Amino acid sequence: MTAPFASFEWTIAWRYLRARRAEGGVSVMTWISLVGITLAVFALIATMAVRAGFRAEFVDTILGANAHVTVYNSTYDSETGVSSRLIADYENMAARLAGLPEVTRAAPLVRGQVMATANGVNAGVEIFGLSQADLMTIPRIAAPEEAWGDIARFREGIAIGSGIARELRVGIGDRIKLISPDGVKTPFGTSPRVNAYEIVYVFTAGRYDIDRTRAYLPFTEAQSYFNREGAADEIEVMVAAPEDVDALAPALLEAAGDNALLWTWRDASGSFLRALDIEDNVMFIILSILVLIAAMNIVSGLIMLVKNKGRDIGILRTMGLSEGSVLRIFFICGAAVGVLGTVAGVVLGCLFVVYIDPIFSAVNYISGGGVWDPSIRGIYELPARLQARDVIAAVGLSLGLSFIVTIFPARRAARLNPVEALRYE
Known part of the structure; x- marks a missing residue:
């Protein structure tokens, strides 16, 4: 019995990913899905970092210049x-x-x-x-x-x-x-x-x-x-x-x-903080949909790859390759796109957060200034805080969706009848 994800399965999947389009390799749709996942993960990490930074800066200015609790008489x-x-x-x-x-x-x-x-x-x-x-x-x-x-x-x-x-x-x-x-x-x-x-x-x-x-x-x-x-x-x-x-x-x-009454900093700013929490959750859901849309492109690209490699699948099956091996080969092809896109998105997102000040300064300079109005936003600059949990959530979401959507075209490839695949060859 063949061990799951054997070396020959990785070798075949790698050959399919490297093959030129004329040879039935990766389609343009797969490259689009790779770029899409990269940008979606980048947007998710950057947005969550800015939201975390904004909340931390807001809370810090509250706690750093105001009483945590005000005690007064009725x-x-x-x-x-x-x-x-x-x-x-x-x-x-x-x-x-x-x-x-x-x-x-x-x-x-x-x-x-x-x-x-x-x-x-x-x-x-x-x-x-x-x-x-x-x-x-x-x-x-x-x-x-x-x-x-x-x-x-x-x-x-x-x-x-x-x-x-x-x-x-x-x-x-x-x-x-x-x-x-x-x-x-x-x-x-x-x-x-x-x-x-x-x-x-x-x-x-x-x-x-x-x-x-x-x-x-x-x-x-x-x-x-x-x-x-x-x-x-x-x-x-x-x-x-x-x-x-x-x-x-x-x-x-x-x-x-x-006769005393209390007024805490949460009473003074609780509604705003709750609004920030709700906005964080909504933004995560919206950006998760973008990741899902980008991951769905993997399905299109993988279906095209399965169609182009129908003859190869028929030959491999007649040579004794099991349905499980074929499924894993095409799963690797699709999952590789998700992994590469996720890694690239994480790198871009982390770099954006680290260099957000010069990036924002450049945007402000190009636009002629006035992009950030402290009288409206309450703070003087765009903050960003990179948190491990946000990065882990983005990576887990991207990889999870990529792996899940890859299963369906991979199963289609595994169930392809070798006789039908070789009938017109």
């Missing part, structure tokens, strides 16, 4: 009978939260929206009031992609995003005015509060919406500016495992107190 009536959500005992609450083993930082925060003005230009700005020590623990602010000035002078002025600096046309040492409608209360009503601050630090966090709208003031100065003396708006909490933040919610609520 509405209550203060001693004066006014409804409030301020945290009066913020130091003790922050200490209790920081005492949890999963928490790496708990910082009181004063937060408000103002209008910033300089050089006759106005811009809406969101102010975050933090202490110097707490500001230094925010990765995308203390160690951003780009920074100007000295963060050590934070107590002496204001730190702003590069988008604000660009819009207001200001730099280090310049002064900007902050205008808040909720200012000094007088017998005639509330008058706007206008304060001027020196710009001591400019940062680029890596997300356009943060760089364009965010500024930091020292905590005590923000308390005074927003009439929050002796209170904070919320507590920013950083945890060691942000991905598991939902599991930490009960412990955080217990430490914060009965």
Whole structure:
């Protein structure tokens, strides 16, 4: 009994693949299927890498510049009978939260929206009031992609995003005015509060919406500016495992107190992340269909090969070759196309991901610039992350489809009647 995939089966299959078309060898359709599988696998790997990179960059900018969990109070009536959500005992609450083993930082925060003005230009700005020590623990602010000035002078002025600096046309040492409608209360009503601050630090966090709208003031100065003396708006909490933040919610609520509420980074961006996951799955399915279409071309090419090699099949069968051997010979021919196309696609896809920056720069240059608008996409460049699971999924899908579709024409070749094949020879 012949062993499966014996050496002579490989030899015959290799001869068929090398034969010229005039000799009944591989048809143009087979070459088309080879190119098709290569491009489909390349597109699948490149797309999944870009999607993985985009999600990782988006999550990194969220976790690197924002609180993992925000703790705030529900509405209550203060001693004066006014409804409030301020945290009066913020130091003790922050200490209790920081005492949890999963928490790496708990910082009181004063937060408000103002209008910033300089050089006759106005811009809406969101102010975050933090202490110097707490500001230094925010990765995308203390160690951003780009920074100007000295963060050590934070107590002496204001730190702003590069988008604000660009819009207001200001730099280090310049002064900007902050205008808040909720200012000094007088017998005639509330008058706007206008304060001027020196710009001591400019940062680029890596997300356009943060760089364009965010500024930091020292905590005590923000308390005074927003009439929050002796209170904070919320507590920013950083945890060691942000991905598991939902599991930490009960412990955080217990430490914060009965009146506390939580808002996690998943609550803020969960819908967007879910949309990314759905898009990933849809893109994989769509590109899988492209791989299937390319693999189906193998069937056409292999059917043509079987037709051209009908005489050879008849001779081999009369010499004693079994149906299984014939099936395996043509299976090797078809599978070889799938394997070669998959390997070529993986190489092209990996090279594209590795050199995506110069490729994208070239595309941007050829098109005259403006291909990537950070104000729309939120980040400044096209990210890509090559993950082993994505490559393995692409390889498994391509090889699996190629092997499956090859079986049908290979079975047709194996069942070819040698008498019919040699009748007119």
